Amino acid sequence: MNIYNPEYAIEVNHLTKEFGEFTAVNDISFNVKKGEIFGFLGANGAGKTTVIRMLIGLLRATKGDILINGIDIRYHVEEVKKTIGYMSQKFSLYNDLTAIENMRFFGGIYGLSGKEIRERSDELLDQFKLQPLRKKIVGSLPIGWKQKLAFCTTMIHQPSIIFLDEPTSGVDPIIRRQFWEIIYELSNKLITILVTTHNMDEAEYCHYTSMMVKGKIIALDSPLELKKQYNAQNMNEVFLQLATT
């Protein structure tokens, strides 16, 4: 039994996931502080997606514990889902609905009242500077704007932790930076962000990073410390060293 540390948004202890004979996640432990931007890095096939699916309650662990804001996900998965947001790398909004209709739909799924949805949508569209898109059919928008809107919609139920799975893959450089500015702003408001990316420039933005190889976490530290430790110029070099050893 773990004693909850209120400093942490996510606590993972000895987490393991087996698929038949194959151990996808092999006894990993890490904590993410509240308000932290946590870069969840790793090689293809290292087990990142499996971990994220367990963290958001879509997959049950074989062994080990996950506490989300102190709540054990094994016994309270529905409660946990209300406090987290998830944006997948695959575009997840409805192309044939308008921006505001999408927000109303996802707000409804999270059980928000009509009034809550109206207030919250306005607040988010202002914050993300997306008001002009309000009544536009999502399918007609440029890809970068769609991603921004998907991010915005992820926030509809005021989650305290957000999981972003390669949120900026293929997004144009200016909008990508707007994404990161919003991520910093959320972090400043003590919202926790766990982000996966193959873009090592973006790993540099994170407060803390973990590196997964073959089901194990083999490094866990701030980008600055990792660069020092591996005598590397940048996170790309750190990654190359870690993943090929």
Add this chain to the structure above:
Amino acid sequence: MITGMLAIEAHGLNKKYNTKQALDDISLAVKQKELFGLIGPDGAGKTTLLRVLNTMLLPDSGEAKIEGHELIKEYKSIREIMGYMPGRFSLYEDLNVEENLTFYATMYGSSIKENQHLIAPIYAHIEPYKKRLVSKLSGGMKQKLALCCALIHRPSIMFLDEPTRGIDPVSRKDLWKLLQELKKENITIVVSTAYMDEADLCDRVALMNEGKILDMDSPENLKKNFTKDLFGIRSSDDTFGLIRSLKAFEHAHTVYPFGDYIHYTDIREKVVVKDLLVYLESHGIADVEVKNIQPSIEDYFITLTANK
């Protein structure tokens, strides 16, 4: 001016999907044996351009020659000399590794044996699994196989659509190493990517956005077009505060986060670093480092797209 036989010569290519102008008056020339990059975000028109150039898609207007063959009239000759690795996975899932390779080789009247040396460095990674069904391969392995299949008939020109999308830095590095090897085999390579830093690995690139080519040259020359003094600024203390304060600075021209540094340009000709430090300190941003930096392709791309 480029002289000699061109691998690709295109003039005024246009392509519209319903109301969306996917290609907007595209002209370009690619030299033989060149490693040429189409660099741009999703929706820039990279895939459409590749598919027009490799005869998979008809343009609405414009003309092009591939190795001297006319795009529309001589499409069959073009198909014989080109290899294409599409962005979306395109192998037969219900065949095994070896069967896929044999299939592609036979389609072109070639055999695995004939050009084995060409694919050897990549094929070595997947050969242990040659009897495995493609549906059971990992993403990275599928991608290596797709590349082998596109190469097995020894094309003289290769089109690769975002081969590094979604793959980790190790596989990315391997892939670029391989493209450099293919260059030595005298194969012209046209590769698209949304990773701006990969531009530096190409001989020449076209920077694309919203169906247009914004600029086209060697990466070194393109970076010279970024004429403003560029500063990298960081604070170990409070990155969000740093961005906000810099944006509010009266002399600020551009402020963009770039990894661990903020890239900053100033509207003034001469920038006094001390002014900047004093200003930031007065806004409570401590432990600030400011240094002169060289612009990257991404810095230049941003200047091209920001002024719209």
